[in-house]
Amino acid sequence: MQGLPMNPAQQMQAQQAGTQQLNAGQGAKSLQLKKGQVFQGHVVKLFPQSLAALQLQGQTVTARLEAALTAGERYTFQVQQADGIPRLQVLDANTERPAEQRSPQGAPAQGSSSDAQQLLRQLAVSDSRAHQELLQHMQREQQPFTREQLQAGGQLLRQMNDTSASAMQQVQTMMMRNMPMTETVFRSVQALNTNESLSQQLQQLQQQAAGELQNSRATTQQQQALQQLLEGLQAARREGAAVVQQGAPTPASESERLTTLMQQMASSGREQAGAEDLLRRLGAVPQGMSRDEMFAQFKQNVLSRDNEAVVRQLWPFLSNSSQGTPLARMEPQQLFQFLMQNMAQDSGREGEQLRLLQQLLPSGANVTQAAQNLTNALQQNAAFSEGEQRALQQMLTQQGGAGRQEGSFTPGQLLSRAFEQLGLRHEQQISQGMEQGGGRLQAGGQEGQQQLKPALLAQLASLPDHIRPQAEQLVHRLTGAQLFGQDQQGPLSHTALQLPVGFGDFYTDVSMQWEGRRQSNGQIDPDHARVLFYLNLEQLGSTMVDVQIQNRIVSIQVMNDTPEPAALTKALKPHVKSRLEAMGYTLSGIHWRESAIEKAEPAPQSYPQSSFYEGFDVRV
Numbered sequence: 081m082q083g084l085p086m087n088p089a090q091q092m093q094a095q096q097a098g099t100q101q102l103n104a105g106q107g108a109k110s111l112q113l114k115k116g117q118v119f120q121g122h123v124v125k126l127f128p129q130s131l132a133a134l135q136l137q138g139q140t141v142t143a144r145l146e147a148a149l150t151a152g153e154r155y156t157f158q159v160q161q162a163d164g165i166p167r168l169q170v171l172d173a174n175t176e177r178p179a180e181q182r183s184p185q186g187a188p189a190q191g192s193s194s195d196a197q198q199l200l201r202q203l204a205v206s207d208s209r210a211h212q213e214l215l216q217h218m219q220r221e222q223q224p225f226t227r228e229q230l231q232a233g234g235q236l237l238r239q240m241n242d243t244s245a246s247a248m249q250q251v252q253t254m255m256m257r258n259m260p261m262t263e264t265v266f267r268s269v270q271a272l273n274t275n276e277s278l279s280q281q282l283q284q285l286q287q288q289a290a291g292e293l294q295n296s297r298a299t300t301q302q303q304q305a306l307q308q309l310l311e312g313l314q315a316a317r318r319e320g321a322a323v324v325q326q327g328a329p330t331p332a333s334e335s336e337r338l339t340t341l342m343q344q345m346a347s348s349g350r351e352q353a354g355a356e357d358l359l360r361r362l363g364a365v366p367q368g369m370s371r372d373e374m375f376a377q378f379k380q381n382v383l384s385r386d387n388e389a390v391v392r393q394l395w396p397f398l399s400n401s402s403q404g405t406p407l408a409r410m411e412p413q414q415l416f417q418f419l420m421q422n423m424a425q426d427s428g429r430e431g432e433q434l435r436l437l438q439q440l441l442p443s444g445a446n447v448t449q450a451a452q453n454l455t456n457a458l459q460q461n462a463a464f465s466e467g468e469q470r471a472l473q474q475m476l477t478q479q480g481g482a483g484r485q486e487g488s489f490t491p492g493q494l495l496s497r498a499f500e501q502l503g504l505r506h507e508q509q510i511s512q513g514m515e516q517g518g519g520r521l522q523a524g525g526q527e528g529q530q531q532l533k534p535a536l537l538a539q540l541a542s543l544p545d546h547i548r549p550q551a552e553q554l555v556h557r558l559t560g561a562q563l564f565g566q567d568q569q570g571p572l573s574h575t576a577l578q579l580p581v582g583f584g585d586f587y588t589d590v591s592m593q594w595e596g597r598r599q600s601n602g603q604i605d606p607d608h609a610r611v612l613f614y615l616n617l618e619q620l621g622s623t624m625v626d627v628q629i630q631n632r633i634v635s636i637q638v639m640n641d642t643p644e645p646a647a648l649t650k651a652l653k654p655h656v657k658s659r660l661e662a663m664g665y666t667l668s669g670i671h672w673r674e675s676a677i678e679k680a681e682p683a684p685q686s687y688p689q690s691s692f693y694e695g696f697d698v699r700v
Contacts (some may be wrong), residue, residue, distance in 0.1 A: 113141065115162045118171065118203065119224040122154050131165070137222050143168045156199060156219070171202055203227045210237040217248040218255075225255050232261035240266065246273065259563060264556075268563055271556035277616075278557060279320070279580035279587040285550050286313040292544055305542035309551065312503075312535030319498040321582030323590075334451035335434050338364060339420045340475045341454075345371065346417035351474045354467025361468075362453045366444030375412035377442040382415065383408055390436050394423050459619060461645055469651060476648070477655040495592075498579050503533025504562055533558045573598045583618065590615040607632050620645075634660055636670045644672035 113119075121134040121141075132149065134141050134157075143166040149155060161167035196212040205211055205227060211234030218225050225233075233251040237243050240263065250269045251261070259265050289310045292298055298306065342364070344355035359365045365374060381387055391398060398407075407415055423437070434448045441447060457464075464472060499505070536555050543551055567574040576593040596609035606629070613625040624639040636656075638644075649670055657667040 113159045113162050113166050113224065114226075115159050116226045117159045117224040118156065118227065118230070119159075120154055120156045120219045120222060123149050123151050126151050134168075136224075141166065146170065159224075171199055203230065205231045206234060208234060208238060210234045210243050213237075213243045214248060214251060217245075218252065221252060223252055223256065229255045229261075236261045236263070236266060239263065246270075249273075257563075257567070264559070265563065267556045268560035271553055272560040272564070274557075277580070277589045278578060279317075279582075279589055281550075281554050281557065282313055282317055282580055283587065285547070285554060286310065286317070288547050288550065289313065292547060298544065301542050302544055305539035306544075306547075308535050308539050309543065312532040316498075316501050316532045317580060317582070317587070319494075319501040320580040320587075323494045323498050323579065323581050334455055335437075335447075337454060337475055338362075338434075338447060338451045339423055339437075341471060342420040343417055344471055344474060346375065346413050346420065349474075351467075351471045354465065354469070354471035355474075357465065358468045358471050359450065362450035362457070363446045364441075364450035366442055369442060369444070372412070374442055374445070375416045378440060379407075379410075379412040379415050381440045382419065387440060390439050394433065394436055394440075395419060396424060397422070458645060458648055461643065461647055464647055469647070472647065473651040473654060476651050495577075495579070498581075499577060501531055502558060502561075502579070503531040503535070504558060504565070504577070506531065506533045506537075571597060573604060575604065581615075586618040588616050588618075629665070632665050633668050634665045635668045638670070638672045639674075640672070641674060643674065 119136055121136045124133040124135050124140065126132050126149070127142075130145050132143060132145050132151075134143055143157075145168055146160070147170045149170065156171045157168040158171055159166055160169050193212055196215050197207045200207045200211055200215060211230065214234045214237060215230060218230070233255060237247060237251060240247065247266075250266060250273070253259075253269055254261060254265060259269075289306045293303060293306050293310065341355045341359055344351045345359055345365075346352075356365065356371055360367065365371070369377075382391055410418065423433070431448070434451060438445070438447050456462075458472075533555065536551050536558075540548060540551055540555070561578055565576055567576070572595055574593060574595050576591070578589055578591045580587060581590050591612075591614040593612040593614075594604055594609060595612075596604035599605050608631070609629045611627040611629075613627070614623070616622050620640055620642055622641070626637045626639065628635045628637075638649075649672060653667075653670055656670065660667050
């Protein structure tokens with residue numbers, strides 16, 4: 081099953097929904113109120129000495145009130161004192177309204193425009209239509225806000241001439257995260273609320289820029305701008321693909337997986353028998369033919385003059401002389417293993433490569449069907465023998481593919497390179513450059529010029545008119561990613577990023593969120609942390625991986641709405657365990673949980689509020 085595309089806001093909702101399921105039974109979160117905030121709350125119960133229990137966003141808060149109220153009603157409050165037990169002032173009088181206009185118990189009040197105008201006057205805020213609608217929206221959402229935020233938010237909506245529901249939601253998000261109420265920030269938040277993935281935006285803009293370069297009507301300045309933009313886009317996609325191709329061990333294509341099994345069959349390792357059994361089941365080895373007979377027939381076909389063109393296409397490094405002499409001296413098994421190990425892999429010609437390989441194998445061996453059978457077996461959770469499991473484990477954890485740079489970068493370095501290539505540290509690098517230059521900006525090197533965001537900013541004015549809007553949208557998208565990248569929730573720090581990555585020909589986005597306490601050096605404590613991964617996979621669809629670390633003991637939970645591919649998880653678990661041990665961590669387990677992430681109830685807000693965190697309740 082392939083999941084529906086989800087925008088960054090929906091991905092955050094899915095992460096929240098999944099986290100809530102995983103945290104079930106671990107205790108409720110707490111709510112922090114700040115002096116000056118205004119909110120609408122439901123009076124649950126009254127206590128002596130002017131104390132009352134209020135409900136806000138599903139949280140219960142004990143507060144001291146400055147007026148006699150009625151339990152079961154809703155009121156608008158302003159925080160006068162936030163320390164200890166909050167002290168609240170009532171800003172409206174729900175009990176003064178006729179009974180039919182009072183809000184039902186537990187439901188947000190549906191105030192009239194006159195009620196909104198009265199409250200705006202009390203707060204000394206403009207009573208424009210935009211301010212009234214924003215106030216009513218915040219009351220419906222039960223979202224605390226300050227007078228200054230309401231004034232600036234309404235002014236921004238008037239400036240944008242937009243009071244739609246989505247615009248209100250974006251301003252609410254800006255309020256929740258204490259962002260500046262500017263058009264640039266608004267556009268950046270808006271850019272994140274799109275169903276188009278970052279990978280799709282990069283690909284489409286790259287195609288447009290490449291096509292426009294061929295346009296003879298483009299001026300020299302436009303061609304230079306397009307070339308700079310194209311280089312930045314290509315570098316960003318290349319670094320994103322490297323995160324998977326170099327950081328992850330799994331062979332990327334069907335042909336690569338199949339040739340990896342064939343290498344094992346020709347080896348003398350403990351996986352040899354299991355690989356042969358599996359290849360026979362898949363149809364890559366003819367029934368009734370021994371392994372040695374297959375190797376001998378393969379060598380004969382490779383050395384045949386009729387197949388010279390096929391051999392050159394599959395192994396371009398072989399010259400005519402090396403094909404006829406060195407290969408002829410090899411034993412059939414040695415030749416088979418050598419050629420399977422060095423077959424050129426081209427994801428764009430995968431079907432053609434399998435068809436060519438088919439011509440060199442004995443009659444009855446169908447590698448095209450075998451490659452598809454292998455994919456189906458892995459997806460359908462087929463049963464494998466112990467020997468086949470060993471072969472699968474070796475196949476899935478072997479660094480495959482020609483041109484891979486095994487060990488050249490650690491996974492963390494690959495992520496950092498991809499992050500920088502998008503230009504998400506652009507402003508930080510400018511600041512550092514000015515500090516090093518004594519207040520004057522130092523010229524960036526070639527690598528900095530190729531980063532995507534600075535390339536976009538530098539070339540926007542010179543781009544053709546029909547490409548500029550897409551480029552501007554991408555700039556806003558990257559700025560939005562920067563704005564939401566860091567968040568401090570009480571004692572916990574959150575770092576989030578979204579990167580385009582490639583799995584062969586399939587490109588998607590991966591969202592990552594780190595949660596933990598920051599150490600004195602500014603880094604999250606690696607011994608106690610939590611990492612959430614969200615991505616939309618080609619076959620499994622929407623997937624969330626929750627990695628929890630306590631005392632360097634790692635627990636991994638995978639949330640997906642499809643049955644667990646037990647053969648894959650069983651084969652990969654030893655590899656994951658050994659890789660973690662190499663970094664000083666102990667794997668306690670990998671657990672698969674079926675959960676309809678895409679069908680989770682929409683969260684009342686697009687992004688988590690910065691005032692919520694796991695900790696002590698305000699009641700002591």
